[in-house]
Amino acid sequence: xxxxxxxxxxxxxxxxxxxxxxxxxxxxxxxxxxEDWFALRIVYLATAVVTTxxxxxxxxxxxxxxxxxxxxxxxxxxxxxxxxxxxxxxxWLRSQGYRVTREDQALRAxxxxxxxxxxxxxxxxxxxxxxxxxLHSATxxxxxxxxxxxxxxxxxxxxxxxxxxxxxxxxxxxxxxxxPEYYEDVLLFTRLTARIETPAGTQQEFSLARxxxxxxxxxxSIQDYNLxxxxxxxxxAGEREEHVIAMNLSPPGTEDSAEIPVSPLxxxxxxxxxxxxxxxxxxxxxxxxxxxxxxxxxQTGDRAGPLKARELLRLGDSLTVDGYEISVPELSRYGTFxxxxxxxxxxxLLSLLMTLIGLAWRFFLRRHDVMAWETDEGLMIDxxxxxxxxxxxxxRLIRLARQAGVLG
Amino acid sequence: MSALHIITLSLTAGAVALxxxxxxxxxxxxxxxxxxxxxxxxxxxxxxxxWAVSGHAPIFGTFxxxxxxxxxxxxTATVVGFVRRDLEDLWRMAVxxxxxxxxxxxxxxxxxxxxxxxxxxxxxxxxAVFAWIALVSFLGVTSLAAVRVIGGxxxxxxxxxxxxxxxxxxxxxxxxxxxxLATGAWYSFVLFGTFWQWDIVESLALVTxxxxxxxxxxxxxxxxxxxxxxxxxxxVLPLLIAAYFVWSFFPDTWHxxxxxxxxxx
Numbered sequence: 001x002x003x004x005x006x007x008x009x010x011x012x013x014x015x016x017x018x019x020x021x022x023x024x025x026x027x028x029x030x031x032x033x034x035e036d037w038f039a040l041r042i043v044y045l046a047t048a049v050v051t052t053x054x055x056x057x058x059x060x061x062x063x064x065x066x067x068x069x070x071x072x073x074x075x076x077x078x079x080x081x082x083x084x085x086x087x088x089x090x091x092w093l094r095s096q097g098y099r100v101t102r103e104d105q106a107l108r109a110x111x112x113x114x115x116x117x118x119x120x121x122x123x124x125x126x127x128x129x130x131x132x133x134x135l136h137s138a139t140x141x142x143x144x145x146x147x148x149x150x151x152x153x154x155x156x157x158x159x160x161x162x163x164x165x166x167x168x169x170x171x172x173x174x175x176x177x178x179x180p181e182y183y184e185d186v187l188l189f190t191r192l193t194a195r196i197e198t199p200a201g202t203q204q205e206f207s208l209a210r211x212x213x214x215x216x217x218x219x220x221s222i223q224d225y226n227l228x229x230x231x232x233x234x235x236x237a238g239e240r241e242e243h244v245i246a247m248n249l250s251p252p253g254t255e256d257s258a259e260i261p262v263s264p265l266x267x268x269x270x271x272x273x274x275x276x277x278x279x280x281x282x283x284x285x286x287x288x289x290x291x292x293x294x295x296x297x298x299q300t301g302d303r304a305g306p307l308k309a310r311e312l313l314r315l316g317d318s319l320t321v322d323g324y325e326i327s328v329p330e331l332s333r334y335g336t337f338x339x340x341x342x343x344x345x346x347x348x349l350l351s352l353l354m355t356l357i358g359l360a361w362r363f364f365l366r367r368h369d370v371m372a373w374e375t376d377e378g379l380m381i382d383x384x385x386x387x388x389x390x391x392x393x394x395x396r397l398i399r400l401a402r403q404a405g406v407l408g
Numbered sequence: 409m410s411a412l413h414i415i416t417l418s419l420t421a422g423a424v425a426l427x428x429x430x431x432x433x434x435x436x437x438x439x440x441x442x443x444x445x446x447x448x449x450x451x452x453x454x455x456x457x458x459w460a461v462s463g464h465a466p467i468f469g470t471f472x473x474x475x476x477x478x479x480x481x482x483x484t485a486t487v488v489g490f491v492r493r494d495l496e497d498l499w500r501m502a503v504x505x506x507x508x509x510x511x512x513x514x515x516x517x518x519x520x521x522x523x524x525x526x527x528x529x530x531x532x533x534x535x536a537v538f539a540w541i542a543l544v545s546f547l548g549v550t551s552l553a554a555v556r557v558i559g560g561x562x563x564x565x566x567x568x569x570x571x572x573x574x575x576x577x578x579x580x581x582x583x584x585x586x587x588x589l590a591t592g593a594w595y596s597f598v599l600f601g602t603f604w605q606w607d608i609v610e611s612l613a614l615v616t617x618x619x620x621x622x623x624x625x626x627x628x629x630x631x632x633x634x635x636x637x638x639x640x641x642x643x644v645l646p647l648l649i650a651a652y653f654v655w656s657f658f659p660d661t662w663h664x665x666x667x668x669x670x671x672x673x
Binding site for chain 2: 009183286348363
């Protein structure tokens with residue numbers, strides 16, 4: 001039964017899931033097939049049932065087998081035992097950590113007799129992984145937010161629903177900086193680090209690969225960064241206002257636009273973080289922020305309004321349109337962060353750990369069985385190691401016997 | 409591409425040739441073993457130099473992956489051959505895979521580059537170590553199965569001994585593969601907030617893990633005979649190769665490491 005169920009899972013995945021991934025379907029579509037398609041759901045359920053039933057029956061069997069010597073049988077052992085020159089084989093085996101039992105003419109000994117249960121722990125772990133992942137999916141909550149350098153997380157524009165997820169322990173943390181770095185002049189992202197400051201003034205740094213754990217079930221990760229130019233506007237009355245506008249300007253060449261607060265103007269920007277001119281064209285020489293410059297287009301009203309000016313500005317340069325003097329005095333960055341609350345996380349980790357412990361238990365604490373019996377030629381002994389067979393078992397016995405000097 | 413890479417490739421090709429020659433002329437085995445050992449040493453040195461130059465373990469991008477796979481195969485065969493006299497011809501099982509791997513890797517960019525941010529984690533390294541343990545073990549089982557299917561006696565071992573060796577390799581591979589999935593799932597949570605994403609690599613890895621699970625259960629609990637066991641191992645091979653290398657020609661995956669070095673203009 002279990003073969004049919006697992007076989008069905010393999011076949012359905014290969015014929016109905018993998019091909020969609022090759023044909024460029026969106027990740028959401030593929031995920032929907034994998035998680036919501038009724039045939040696969042039946043297979044998942046059947047797998048959980050057969051694995052549970054098999055695991056239960058194995059646990060019972062393995063528990064019963066802990067005291068029984070499964071191999072070698074006297075017949076098997078008679079095919080190739082070796083003699084031992086010790087008068088007290090039982091004492092010797094006990095001294096080597098074996099659990100010894102006597103049967104008629106023979107003596108049986110076992111070490112690591114609970115080894116088989118490691119397999120059961122592994123299988124329980126597998127079932128637990130499935131269940132805990134289901135629980136995790138049902139309870140995990142995740143929100144994304146943009147925080148500009150200098151802002152606290154509470155200032156990041158949460159909806160009321162999202163606000164509930166924001167733990168008080170991080171609400172007043174301030175984003176000091178978010179620092180990207182690229183390798184030489186190519187699009188190879190080598191660093192994305194955020195530095196946050198607690199209300200008490202201590203600073204902590206985390207990166208994309210090493211997120212900030214708020215507590216054991218809540219984690220704050222960096223997803224991305226982008227540019228937030230400070231746009232300063234001085235009106236005809238000399239009134240100056242500066243706004244930090246989070247824009248989508250990276251990688252270089254990306255154009256984004258925004259309304260300028262307190263003016264009827266609309267700007268579009270292309271940022272060159274490492275400005276240079278090649279063949280008469282404005283370009284960015286690399287992706288790193290070195291000598292930033294901006295190609296600024298100003299329209300009245302909105303994106304459809306008439307173009308009033310288009311000029312390349314460096315930091316501090318200004319452009320005057322309809323009596324408004326517009327400049328970019330500074331360039332900040334903003335980070336896109338994800339706050340994940342996962343109450344099921346400890347269970348998932350525990351079950352993953354259980355699978356690994358089960359495997360390690362089964363592999364590194366291998367059961368070893370020994371049988372010894374009297375013959376006309378003297379005392380004979382033979383061994384068997386779980387999963388490695390008689391040859392390995394015999395090899396181990398010979399090593400032990402040589403060390404003890406009892407090999408005949 | 410370094411001179412040491414070319415030397416390793418040549419020595420590996422030489423070992424493959426000597427393995428074939430040994431079918432008729434047994435004395436070639438000694439030279440083949442020597443060639444494999446020399447290739448393992450050359451690969452060790454080549455990867456060490458690459459590690460020093462790039463500043464990270466050589467496990468990123470197809471070129472490095474295939475080079476490291478070849479090293480893992482050659483080094484394992486060399487060490488096991490020295491420690492276990494009954495397995496001294498294990499190199500014959502390893503060198504064809506090592507040669508195929510390095511030859512495939514030649515098609516990809518070879519200059520060392522730094523790691524991208526998502527690759528800069530110890531979890532990625534642990535994930536890769538489990539992956540290599542699994543792949544080397546599974547390829548070993550596959551070689552033994554292939555020799556048995558064509559009627560040979562792998563490494564000159566009696567049937568019972570090769571059965572035991574295959575089962576042991578299969579279990580080590582399965583443990584490694586499980587470790588790879590567990591650490592990968594954890595790092596996926598760290599990066600993306602989710603343990604599983606149905607990425608093409610993950611889907612194929614899951615199917616491979618299930619398939620080897622079926623083979624192991626068939627072997628241990630349903631007493632599959634050698635023939636059925638060998639055929640089953642060979643049947644899973646395409647899935648194994650696809651799971652490990654699909655990202656090298658299909659970039660729409662989180663596991664894509666051959667990132668094009670695009671300039672901004």
